[in-house]
Amino acid sequence: MEKVLSVKGIEKSFKGTRVLTDITFDVHKGEIMAILGPNGAGKSTTIRNIMGIMYPDEGEVIFHGYDGKEIPRHRIGYLPEERGLYKNVKVMDILLYFAELKDYPKAKAKERALSYLKKFGLEGKENASVEELSKGMGQKVQFIGSIIHEPDLLILDEPFSGLDPVSQDVFKHEIRNIANEGTAILLSAHQMNLVEEMSDRLYMMHKGEKVIYGSMDEVKAEYANFKCTIYGRNSVHALETIPQVTRVEQSDMTSILYLEPDVEAGVWLKKLPETLDIQELTIDRISLHEIFIDVATGKSLAEKEGEVYA
Amino acid sequence: MRNSMKIAKWEFMRNIKSKSFLISLVLTPLIFIVFATAPTLLSNWSADGGGDTQVYLNDELGVYEGYGDQLRDEGVLEWDIEMTDASADEMQGQLEDEENAAYVAFNEETLENGTVTYVTGEDVGGDFQNDLRMFEQPIKQLQLDQAGLSDEQMSVVANPIQFEEMQLEEASGEGTASAEGTPAGFFEDPFEGGIPAIFAGVILFSIVLTGMMIFQSASQEKKEKVAEIILSSVTPNELMQGKIIGYFGLGLFQVGIWLTVAIPLAIWRLEDVPVLEYLLVPETLLLVVIAILGYLLFASLFVGLGATLEDASSSGNFQGMVLMLPFIPFILIGPILIDPNGIIAVVASYVPFTAPATLILRLAMLEEWPWMEIFISLAILIASIWIVMKLAGKIFKVGILIYGKNATPQEIIKWLRA
Numbered sequence: 001m002e003k004v005l006s007v008k009g010i011e012k013s014f015k016g017t018r019v020l021t022d023i024t025f026d027v028h029k030g031e032i033m034a035i036l037g038p039n040g041a042g043k044s045t046t047i048r049n050i051m052g053i054m055y056p057d058e059g060e061v062i063f064h065g066y067d068g069k070e071i072p073r074h075r076i077g078y079l080p081e082e083r084g085l086y087k088n089v090k091v092m093d094i095l096l097y098f099a100e101l102k103d104y105p106k107a108k109a110k111e112r113a114l115s116y117l118k119k120f121g122l123e124g125k126e127n128a129s130v131e132e133l134s135k136g137m138g139q140k141v142q143f144i145g146s147i148i149h150e151p152d153l154l155i156l157d158e159p160f161s162g163l164d165p166v167s168q169d170v171f172k173h174e175i176r177n178i179a180n181e182g183t184a185i186l187l188s189a190h191q192m193n194l195v196e197e198m199s200d201r202l203y204m205m206h207k208g209e210k211v212i213y214g215s216m217d218e219v220k221a222e223y224a225n226f227k228c229t230i231y232g233r234n235s236v237h238a239l240e241t242i243p244q245v246t247r248v249e250q251s252d253m254t255s256i257l258y259l260e261p262d263v264e265a266g267v268w269l270k271k272l273p274e275t276l277d278i279q280e281l282t283i284d285r286i287s288l289h290e291i292f293i294d295v296a297t298g299k300s301l302a303e304k305e306g307e308v309y310a
Numbered sequence: 311m312r313n314s315m316k317i318a319k320w321e322f323m324r325n326i327k328s329k330s331f332l333i334s335l336v337l338t339p340l341i342f343i344v345f346a347t348a349p350t351l352l353s354n355w356s357a358d359g360g361g362d363t364q365v366y367l368n369d370e371l372g373v374y375e376g377y378g379d380q381l382r383d384e385g386v387l388e389w390d391i392e393m394t395d396a397s398a399d400e401m402q403g404q405l406e407d408e409e410n411a412a413y414v415a416f417n418e419e420t421l422e423n424g425t426v427t428y429v430t431g432e433d434v435g436g437d438f439q440n441d442l443r444m445f446e447q448p449i450k451q452l453q454l455d456q457a458g459l460s461d462e463q464m465s466v467v468a469n470p471i472q473f474e475e476m477q478l479e480e481a482s483g484e485g486t487a488s489a490e491g492t493p494a495g496f497f498e499d500p501f502e503g504g505i506p507a508i509f510a511g512v513i514l515f516s517i518v519l520t521g522m523m524i525f526q527s528a529s530q531e532k533k534e535k536v537a538e539i540i541l542s543s544v545t546p547n548e549l550m551q552g553k554i555i556g557y558f559g560l561g562l563f564q565v566g567i568w569l570t571v572a573i574p575l576a577i578w579r580l581e582d583v584p585v586l587e588y589l590l591v592p593e594t595l596l597l598v599v600i601a602i603l604g605y606l607l608f609a610s611l612f613v614g615l616g617a618t619l620e621d622a623s624s625s626g627n628f629q630g631m632v633l634m635l636p637f638i639p640f641i642l643i644g645p646i647l648i649d650p651n652g653i654i655a656v657v658a659s660y661v662p663f664t665a666p667a668t669l670i671l672r673l674a675m676l677e678e679w680p681w682m683e684i685f686i687s688l689a690i691l692i693a694s695i696w697i698v699m700k701l702a703g704k705i706f707k708v709g710i711l712i713y714g715k716n717a718t719p720q721e722i723i724k725w726l727r728a
């Protein structure tokens with residue numbers, strides 16, 4: 001696949017504290033690449049370094065297909081995490097201003113703005129003042145502003161924050177559509193379910209470092225192992241001796257057994273010792289959500305399981 | 311630069327459409343007019359309050375005749391005169407009943423003792439006594455007539471003593487009439503220097519006002535969190551320059567509107583003064599350049615300052631003090647007017663923040679311009695603008711992206727060092 005953006009080994013420190021360590025990834029044409037991580041992981045800092053709002057101490061950011069050192073700002077769409085709109089202006093005026101800043105033809109911008117406003121259920125709001133909009137409507141206008149100039153690369157920092165589920169769905173579909181039209185999309189998020197549904201590849205980071213990087217399929221194949229939850233009075237030691245168990249988590253009566261990747265559920269169940277106290281038993285797969293929680297709370301599930309490279 | 315112009319255009323259009331700008335456009339001159347005319351109006355009003363005073367005059371000497379009528383015709387004396395033969399005692403009762411009435415007697419006693427007896431009723435203002443004093447001169451004249459003085463003696467007595475100052479250079483006979491604080495250096499017609507200066511002053515005042523709008527705008531940019539979106543298309547420096555240019559245009563637009571009203575008004579009111587002739591001189595150009603330099607200095611200062619504040623209403627002492635800088639020259643107006651070449655005026659011309667207003671004020675008063683001082687002052691001003699713009703750029707770059715708090719002076723110093 002054609003690379004649009006390459007981030008190579010960027011490092012950044014604030015006041016002597018390292019906030020980014022050796023961040024390396026690519027974003028390809030027509031794909032959705034997600035940066036995941038808990039609050040403070042360094043997602044926004046990474047994005048701001050790409051956008052040239054900050055400059056990395058080490059490493060480089062490469063925009064493929066553009067000559068010169070300058071960031072090709074006109075070809076990038078950016079929705080920052082901290083975002084807003086001028087209050088006392090008309091919706092259409094501000095959208096045309098954003099397009100003008102990107103040197104996009106006015107007539108085309110107007111056409112696109114109207115069609116997107118319609119798509120997002122804001123038809124007829126083009127002459128409304130920004131201050132009359134609800135927060136959700138404002139977010140939609142900001143989103144339109146970031147894509148009005150048909151960017152080659154779209155960078156969305158927490159696009160779903162503050163949106164209701166209906167709007168989240170609308171955004172999700174639209175982002176997918178834009179990717180299908182060939183735009184490379186880099187987004188950061190912490191809503192695992194959304195990312196799991198829409199992303200092609202992901203880069204999970206924690207405390208400024210890479211934790212997992214790979215395509216969604218690879219990550220799922222690697223991490224979406226079975227886990228068995230048993231409700232009953234059992235000793236951790238007894239559970240750990242069960243074959244193909246990599247790790248046991250226990251709190252009160254509930255024990256979670258993490259299984260090896262190549263386990264066949266039916267076969268494995270038959271191997272359970274008869275001495276176990278089983279009040280309830282469920283067996284299912286680890287979700288991205290759990291990997292994320294593990295990372296965020298500092299448990300080293302992923303590290304134990306090894307890393308996947310794209 | 312192209313991006314800066316786009317931002318300038320946006321800032322200009324956005325503000326010109328806003329109601330608050332339009333209101334201030336109309337309101338500022340109105341407030342000026344009110345402040346300029348209100349004191350006179352008020353004092354006239356309080357004086358007119360009582361109407362003319364009813365005066366019963368017992369004039370045995372014939373002082374009032376002719377002289378008094380003339381005063382009344384000129385509107386100086388607001389009296390309704392009714393001649394009477396009654397004495398003061400007889401009038402007492404009548405005056406008690408009548409409001410705003412008085413009795414005055416000019417008689418032999420007046421001539422002999424120099425005393426004028428008068429009785430006032432209720433509601434007669436304190437001005438009445440002043441009005442009476444106008445008759446001092448004719449009474450004195452009568453007294454002197456009676457004393458039998460010759461005309462020559464009379465004129466000596468009647469003339470007041472005059473004090474005349476002789477100028478230094480006239481005394482020494484040397485033509486060293488320099489611009490060193492002598493009246494010779496002033497314009498004979500105050501309008502000649504004054505009109506270009508007022509013109510430049512209006513420009514300076516207006517664009518400093520719009521400069522303060524820059525402060526609001528930068529602070530609002532932070533509050534509305536648009537900065538980062540804009541910065542994905544342009545560099546921080548372009549954004550800053552764009553704002554400075556945009557508000558400059560706004561200031562000029564404001565001045566333009568004011569002047570299109572004020573100049574015809576001035577030509578109409580000041581019939582004897584060739585307003586346009588005085589205005590369209592090369593000196594005006596220099597004064598306008600000074601005003602523009604003043605704007606650039608304050609605009610760059612304020613745009614940097616605004617970027618440190620999320621909420622302008624909660625600005626700390628530090629920011630408040632900086633905002634006061636353009637108003638320092640107002641304190642200096644007094645000393646500069648007294649001596650436009652004095653030490654205060656000269657020093658103020660060399661301090662960047664007071665230089666523009668001080669220069670404009672001084673150049674308005676001096677016919678012979680101290681070119682050396684002007685050049686030094688302009689050099690200092692231009693150098694300071696360059697420095698302040700650099701520093702403001704640094705502050706703006708970091709400050710505009712800090713959300714949720716106002717920057718402290720310590721933080722600002724740290725950004726400057728970065």
